Amino acid sequence: MPIGNWNLQWLNHNSQRSYPLTERATKTDTTGTIRLPDSFIVALYLPIHSGLAFAPNRFFIKSLLIAPTGFNITIGYDDNGTAVDVASANVIRSNYQPNRSYALGGVDNFDDCVGRVVLGNLDEVDQLPPGQYEFTFTDGELEPDTIRPMLRAVTRLRVSNNGELSAPIYGDVTLVAGNNVRITAVAFATETEIIFDAISGTNLNEECYCETPEIGDCIRCINGVCSTDGNFILAPDDCVQITPMSNGLKFADTCAQPCCGCTELDAIVDQINRFGDGVMTLQNFITRLGSEVTQMSLVVLGSQLGDSGCSTG
Numbered sequence: 001m002p003i004g005n006w007n008l009q010w011l012n013h014n015s016q017r018s019y020p021l022t023e024r025a026t027k028t029d030t031t032g033t034i035r036l037p038d039s040f041i042v043a044l045y046l047p048i049h050s051g052l053a054f055a056p057n058r059f060f061i062k063s064l065l066i067a068p069t070g071f072n073i074t075i076g077y078d079d080n081g082t083a084v085d086v087a088s089a090n091v092i093r094s095n096y097q098p099n100r101s102y103a104l105g106g107v108d109n110f111d112d113c114v115g116r117v118v119l120g121n122l123d124e125v126d127q128l129p130p131g132q133y134e135f136t137f138t139d140g141e142l143e144p145d146t147i148r149p150m151l152r153a154v155t156r157l158r159v160s161n162n163g164e165l166s167a168p169i170y171g172d173v174t175l176v177a178g179n180n181v182r183i184t185a186v187a188f189a190t191e192t193e194i195i196f197d198a199i200s201g202t203n204l205n206e207e208c209y210c211e212t213p214e215i216g217d218c219i220r221c222i223n224g225v226c227s228t229d230g231n232f233i234l235a236p237d238d239c240v241q242i243t244p245m246s247n248g249l250k251f252a253d254t255c256a257q258p259c260c261g262c263t264e265l266d267a268i269v270d271q272i273n274r275f276g277d278g279v280m281t282l283q284n285f286i287t288r289l290g291s292e293v294t295q296m297s298l299v300v301l302g303s304q305l306g307d308s309g310c311s312t313g
Contacts, residue, residue, distance in 0.1 A: 007026040029133035037124035046115035047150040061140030078137040
């Protein structure tokens, strides 16, 4: 009589067997350094568009990066002995949760393929030395049911206008012809083309309803002087010159223009500099003259004291 029933979930079963790798996969890298533990990758799903000729039994784990910050898993395809990158997943250790799925993003010809990889327990893989490890098809062969064919299709549209892209447009999209534009769909043997034509035809030109610009009141008088025939005359004077310009008139005072040029101004500056030099010379002369007058006064004063006798009391 059984004591109890054990019913493990799908991912728990996979942590104790080779799946999603085949049983015949060696799971050992090309250098023989590590062996992938069964508890690390517990599920994998990768859709491949049917537009590419592929065999679902030729996909394998191509490389594994083990780092303190996380993991990078690359899925490859064995194309007659040539390994081709198909998709990769970056798993940050801080975001890891047991049995959590992470996105597998396609690369190169498989860039529109998005799959999922599920990581189980990290206890065994954390015991492996960090590094970048490569695997051959024999080492990392995947079960064929992990690869699913899909139809390549338009998933979203964006509108480009003057270098700016709109937000993605999903669901049913209708292309509507605007003014002077005709849209036609032409079916060929392998594809259908949508043709945009710029044309001018009946019932395609929308009438332009242009508003008549508003015109303000006319100038009738300036400083109380009014025109009798609609014309107004501006007459120049001896010192006033009137010349037309773009959308206006230019008034110039010709009498205020300088009468001297650079040559005359240079001569005046030279004379002023000479006058300044003369003033400096005169100041020096006055200084020397003052010194000589002081010296002469001292001599005269000394001679007067010498002629008088000393008082004996």
